[in-house]
Amino acid sequence: AAGVIQSPRHLIKEKRETATLKCYPIPRHDTVYWYQQGPGQDPQFLISFYEKMQSDKGSIPDRFSAQQFSDYHSELNMSSLELGDSALYFCASSLGAPPLNTEAFFGQGTRLTVV
Amino acid sequence: AQKVTQAQTEISVVEKEDVTLDCVYETRDTTYYLFWYKQPPSGELVFLIRRNSFDEQNEISGRYSWNFQKSTSSFNFTITASQVVDSAVYFCALSEDRGGSNYKLTFGKGTLLTVNP
Numbered sequence: 001a002a003g004v005i006q007s008p009r010h011l012i013k014e015k016r017e018t019a020t021l022k023c024y025p026i027p028r029h030d031t032v033y034w035y036q037q038g039p040g041q042d043p044q045f046l047i048s049f050y051e052k053m054q055s056d057k058g059s060i061p062d063r064f065s066a067q068q069f070s071d072y073h074s075e076l077n078m079s080s081l082e083l084g085d086s087a088l089y090f091c092a093s094s095l096g097a098p099p100l101n102t103e104a105f106f107g108q109g110t111r112l113t114v115v
Numbered sequence: 116a117q118k119v120t121q122a123q124t125e126i127s128v129v130e131k132e133d134v135t136l137d138c139v140y141e142t143r144d145t146t147y148y149l150f151w152y153k154q155p156p157s158g159e160l161v162f163l164i165r166r167n168s169f170d171e172q173n174e175i176s177g178r179y180s181w182n183f184q185k186s187t188s189s190f191n192f193t194i195t196a197s198q199v200v201d202s203a204v205y206f207c208a209l210s211e212d213r214g215g216s217n218y219k220l221t222f223g224k225g226t227l228l229t230v231n232p
Contacts, residue, residue: 033218042206042222043160056219088158094218104218106152106160 002027004093004107012113013081021076021110025093031055032074033104034066035090043090049074081114088112117142119209121223128197129231136192136226138207144168149183149190150208150220160206166190197230204228 005024013019025032031050035043045058049068060066063081068074072093078085088111094104118141128134140149151163164174166183174181178195194201204227208220 031218035220042224043220045219045221048219058219090160092160092218103162103165105162108157108159111158 004091004105006089006091006107006110008110009108010111010113012115014115015081015083017081017114019078019081019112021078021089021091021112023074023076023091023093023107025072025074025091026095026105029093029095030072031094031096031104032068032072033092033094034060034074034076035092035106037088037090037109038084039087041087046076078112083114086112086114117144117147117209117211117221119207119221119223121205121207121226123226124224125227125229127229127231130199131196132230133193133195134197134228134230136194136205136207136228138190138192138223140188140190140207140209142209142211144211146212148210148212150206150210151181151190151192152206152208152222153203154206154225155203163192194228197228199230199232202228202230 007022033048034046037043046060047066048056052068063079066076088109090106090109092104092106120139147168149166153161171183180193182191204225206225207223210220
């Protein structure tokens with residue numbers, strides 16, 4: 001079965017550079033969630049989208065922005081990268097509007113390293 | 116505010132032992148969801164179970180079982196006859212249902228389980 005696809009899987013950037021992470025949800029899933037997991041930490045919710053509209057927001061820095069496109073894929077744009085942005089970034093997708101939406105499945109994550 | 120506490124940072128067992136991972140949560144909502152995820156060394160998050168606050172039935176899936184007790188705000192996870200492949204970090208998570216994304220999860224700090232041969 002198709003899963004959530006994240007690209008790239010690994011990314012190395014220098015401080016102050018920009019990065020774009022992509023998430024392709026499971027086919028027909030219309031909801032996307034982004035999480036950030038620092039080294040040795042638990043995942044932290046960043047932002048979510050339902051039907052291309054932002055549905056909820058967590059601890060996402062102002063330097064980050066995200067959107068969901070008409071094909072439901074999502075991109076997380078990160079500017080002025082800092083060393084502390086080094087983390088594993090997860091995307092998850094589910095189908096349907098809360099509270100009746102289906103299980104959310106996570107992608108394998110993008111490991112961002114800022115040097 | 117919601118909070119998930121996994122008091123056990125690390126647990127080490129020998130294969131075939133049973134092991135219970137504790138999870139205590141805090142929320143002011145009456146409707147919420149509880150989850151367990153497994154994160155093996157490869158890094159992906161593997162969904163194990165979702166339980167809503169109105170369903171206190173315990174669940175068993177193979178060697179895995181979950182004990183949900185609202186009275187003590189706990190959602191503990193037991194692995195029976197543990198295997199080396201069970202070695203991973205296990206996260207308990209909570210989501211409140213406020214009409215927004217109910218996968219806006221608050222995770223516990225995780226429990227690193229090491230199963231030795």
